[in-house]
Amino acid sequence: MAVKLKDLITKERAMRQGHRMCPGCGAPTVVQQALLAIEQPVVITAATGCLEVSTTIYPYNSWSVPFLHTAFENAGANVSGIEAAYVALKKRGKIKKDIKFIAFGGDGGTYDIGLQSLSGAAERGHDFTYICYNNQGYMNTGAQRSSATPKGASASTSPAGTVIPGKIQKPKDLTAIMAAHHIPYVAQTTIFNPMELIEKIKRAVETPGPAFVNVLAPCVLFWRLEPSMQREICKLAVETRFWPIYEVIDGEWKLGYKPKKFAPVEEFLKPQGRFKHLMKGETGKKIIEDLQKDIEEEWNYVLKLCGETWEPQS
Amino acid sequence: MPRKDITSGNWAVAEAMRQINPDVVAAYPITPSTDIPMRFSEFVADGLVDTNLVTVESEHSAISACVAASVSGARVMTASSANGVALMHEIFPIAASYRAPIVFGLVNRSLGAPINIHCDHGDSMAERDSGWIHIYCEDGQEVYDTTIMAVRIAEQKDVLLPIFVCQDGFITSHCFEPIEFMDDDVVRKFIGERDPLFPLLDVDNPVAYGSLVLTDYYFEIKRQQVEAMKHVEKAYLDVAAEFAKITGRNYPLVDKYRTEDADYIMVIMSSAAGASKETVDRLREKGHKVGCLRIRLFRPFPAKVIVDALKGAKAIAVCDRAASLGAPAPLFTEIKGALYDAGIHIPANTYVYGLGGRDFFPHNAEEAFMDLINKKMSPEERYLGLRE
Ligand SMILES: Cc1ncc(C[n+]2csc(CCOP(=O)(O)OP(=O)(O)O)c2C)c(N)n1
Ligand code: SF4
Ligand SMILES: [Mg+2]
Numbered sequence: 083m084a085v086k087l088k089d090l091i092t093k094e095r096a097m098r099q100g101h102r103m104c105p106g107c108g109a110p111t112v113v114q115q116a117l118l119a120i121e122q123p124v125v126i127t128a129a130t131g132c133l134e135v136s137t138t139i140y141p142y143n144s145w146s147v148p149f150l151h152t153a154f155e156n157a158g159a160n161v162s163g164i165e166a167a168y169v170a171l172k173k174r175g176k177i178k179k180d181i182k183f184i185a186f187g188g189d190g191g192t193y194d195i196g197l198q199s200l201s202g203a204a205e206r207g208h209d210f211t212y213i214c215y216n217n218q219g220y221m222n223t224g225a226q227r228s229s230a231t232p233k234g235a236s237a238s239t240s241p242a243g244t245v246i247p248g249k250i251q252k253p254k255d256l257t258a259i260m261a262a263h264h265i266p267y268v269a270q271t272t273i274f275n276p277m278e279l280i281e282k283i284k285r286a287v288e289t290p291g292p293a294f295v296n297v298l299a300p301c302v303l304f305w306r307l308e309p310s311m312q313r314e315i316c317k318l319a320v321e322t323r324f325w326p327i328y329e330v331i332d333g334e335w336k337l338g339y340k341p342k343k344f345a346p347v348e349e350f351l352k353p354q355g356r357f358k359h360l361m362k363g364e365t366g367k368k369i370i371e372d373l374q375k376d377i378e379e380e381w382n383y384v385l386k387l388c389g390e391t392w393e394p395q396s
Numbered sequence: 397m398p399r400k401d402i403t404s405g406n407w408a409v410a411e412a413m414r415q416i417n418p419d420v421v422a423a424y425p426i427t428p429s430t431d432i433p434m435r436f437s438e439f440v441a442d443g444l445v446d447t448n449l450v451t452v453e454s455e456h457s458a459i460s461a462c463v464a465a466s467v468s469g470a471r472v473m474t475a476s477s478a479n480g481v482a483l484m485h486e487i488f489p490i491a492a493s494y495r496a497p498i499v500f501g502l503v504n505r506s507l508g509a510p511i512n513i514h515c516d517h518g519d520s521m522a523e524r525d526s527g528w529i530h531i532y533c534e535d536g537q538e539v540y541d542t543t544i545m546a547v548r549i550a551e552q553k554d555v556l557l558p559i560f561v562c563q564d565g566f567i568t569s570h571c572f573e574p575i576e577f578m579d580d581d582v583v584r585k586f587i588g589e590r591d592p593l594f595p596l597l598d599v600d601n602p603v604a605y606g607s608l609v610l611t612d613y614y615f616e617i618k619r620q621q622v623e624a625m626k627h628v629e630k631a632y633l634d635v636a637a638e639f640a641k642i643t644g645r646n647y648p649l650v651d652k653y654r655t656e657d658a659d660y661i662m663v664i665m666s667s668a669a670g671a672s673k674e675t676v677d678r679l680r681e682k683g684h685k686v687g688c689l690r691i692r693l694f695r696p697f698p699a700k701v702i703v704d705a706l707k708g709a710k711a712i713a714v715c716d717r718a719a720s721l722g723a724p725a726p727l728f729t730e731i732k733g734a735l736y737d738a739g740i741h742i743p744a745n746t747y748v749y750g751l752g753g754r755d756f757f758p759h760n761a762e763e764a765f766m767d768l769i770n771k772k773m774s775p776e777e778r779y780l781g782l783r784e
Pocket of ligand 3: 188189190215217219220
């Protein structure tokens with residue numbers, strides 16, 4: 083069933099106003115759009131991180147739906163426990179409703195410290211959707227690098243210095259790692275088109291079994307980005323193929339977006355202060371070349387798995 | 397009709413779990429507790445329970461899933477030892493703060509290094525300030541009985557705290573002894589159904605667990621946990637009294653063995669009380685007025701009953717199966733604190749014994765008793781069964 087934004091917009095929000103995330107932050111956009119897609123009652127769990135701390139500052143609470151946070155590295159285990167209780171109590175007739183379970187984790191809580199618990203939950207096959215709002219670093223603790231931080235970015239534990247030009251390593255490919263769990267639904271996207279995310283999350287939630295969605299979501303502070311540029315920077319991430327959009331449904335890879343024209347990675351880098359140091363000097367140039375090379379490699383890898391080719395207009 | 401079987405401490409926990417038939421068990425293997433989930437898995441596989449068994453990928457996830465399931469409204473159980481317990485450390489205070497009445501079969505094992513699979517109490521003692529109820533058991537029968545009582549104590553509305561049922565790794569967990577089991581329907585009637593307060597899965601009445609609570613409220617929330625702990629003794633005694641009525645087996649907060657008229661008392665926990673009591677009998681035959689006080693409830697610490705039991709003694713020996721490196725051993729510290737608060741100054745010796753599973757023999761107990769009898773008192777920590 084096709085979803086219409088017009089029908090969704092009046093729906094009661096699962097996360098309401100009054101949260102304390104920065105203006106322009108991508109994370110609340112991810113949450114709002116994702117939860118608009120779900121018709122059933124939901125229970126949310128979140129890993130420690132900006133989203134969790136900024137939405138639950140006691141005695142206030144932005145969530146109008148049940149919400150659980152316990153720690154940083156265990157959103158996968160938490161959602162497993164909630165779902166396990168649900169299955170048990172439903173079997174014993176103590177719960178009647180159909181409920182959906184969503185876990186939110188930042189990239190730190192997902193790519194790094196929480197990877198094991200997510201992997202375990204996926205392997206066990208609980209029925210849940212895990213959404214990683216990926217701002218490419220540890221924001222809650224002050225913009226440290228994570229294994230999702232792109233090469234060349236200046237983060238607080240990989241600062242651009244006079245000798246070392248920001249983060250040296252390229253990020254791990256978590257979406258592919260999750261696809262390698264052979265779970266029924268995996269997707270990678272960003273917040274450049276609301277319907278795009280809404281539909282993907284709807285599919286994820288309605289698919290029985292584990293689903294994982296990796297959503298690139300800017301942090302205005304770390305990315306050093308104009309807050310008004312949230313959607314535009316995500317669009318640039320897609321147009322430059324820095325962040326390919328795709329789904330893996332029951333093992334079938336499906337490309338979600340093919341840019342019409344070739345756009346160099348600089349278009350994505352330039353509006354962001356975290357890459358500013360790359361814009362001058364030979365080292366910066368070399369890193370940008372590397373980034374472009376990595377993009378081509380990754381893009382070809384995704385194209386191949388999706389059985390697609392790409393001929394950009396010149 | 398209650399039946400008797402020759403079984404182990406671990407299997408006694410598993411048998412209690414079969415009868416309890418919890419909603420969710422999430423567990424991870426580690427020696428020596430792993431027999432519990434292994435045995436329980438067989439019950440699941442054979443359809444003897446319909447528990448949702450979550451075979452997680454680590455102890456951290458085991459306890460995380462337990463907390464999540466418990467706040468969701470499920471009755472939840474698990475088991476672990478040593479490194480597993482240590483890996484769960486981060487989540488224990490969270491379980492207590494969310495008032496998640498998880499029942500936990502803790503099979504005591506020493507913490508590495510050196511790596512060692514045998515018993516001491518270092519693992520659970522490291523969790524003594526986590527906000528859980530701690531009960532230490534002497535033998536398999538007590539482990540079985542306590543596991544069943546624990547469900548009721550933990551779930552009592554003015555308590556609502558998670559609970560460790562501790563038994564000594566291998567010594568109790570793997571020792572086969574005759575244990576009397578209750579009938580299934582008697583157990584089920586005794587424990588009843590869980591009636592959760594504010595379950596996460598009540599989507600019509602949404603609640604949030606795990607808010608960020610800063611300088612303005614954190615302290616008040618911790619204070620509520622202090623209050624909950626104050627209700628434990630009464631809850632324990634009520635449940636134990638009801639249990640005794642059904643089974644004839646009595647479990648006071650502390651086990652007083654010939655302490656009433658004793659001049660010299662050994663304070664000890666768990667299985668080593670056996671050797672201590674045996675020694676008490678032998679020394680009594682020789683005319684020494686000795687006794688053994690075994691602490692069952694360690695958290696909350698039942699200071700009043702302990703002081704009552706000790707106050708008539710001329711000297712005491714406190715035996716710890718755990719060291720607090722760089723400070724006096726944990727049980728000794730608690731006992732001294734309790735006596736101090738009561739204004740009672742009894743000379744006390746402190747002994748550490750049994751680390752890494754070193755056996756505790758009657759002659760070790762005798763050595764400590766003879767120190768008291770011969771007035772060899774000192775505040776220096778001593779070691780029983782150690783080669784120096
Ligand atoms: C075990 C543990 N280690 C470290 C922390 C500190 N910590 C809290 S949030 C956070 C970073 C979160 O990063 P991410 O998951 O990417 O979420 P974001 O803040 O970027 O939204 C860190 C390091 C913690 N809470 N727990
Ligand atoms: S610091 Fe970044 S991730 Fe955190 S709320 Fe602000 S913009 Fe969002
Ligand atoms: Mg992040």
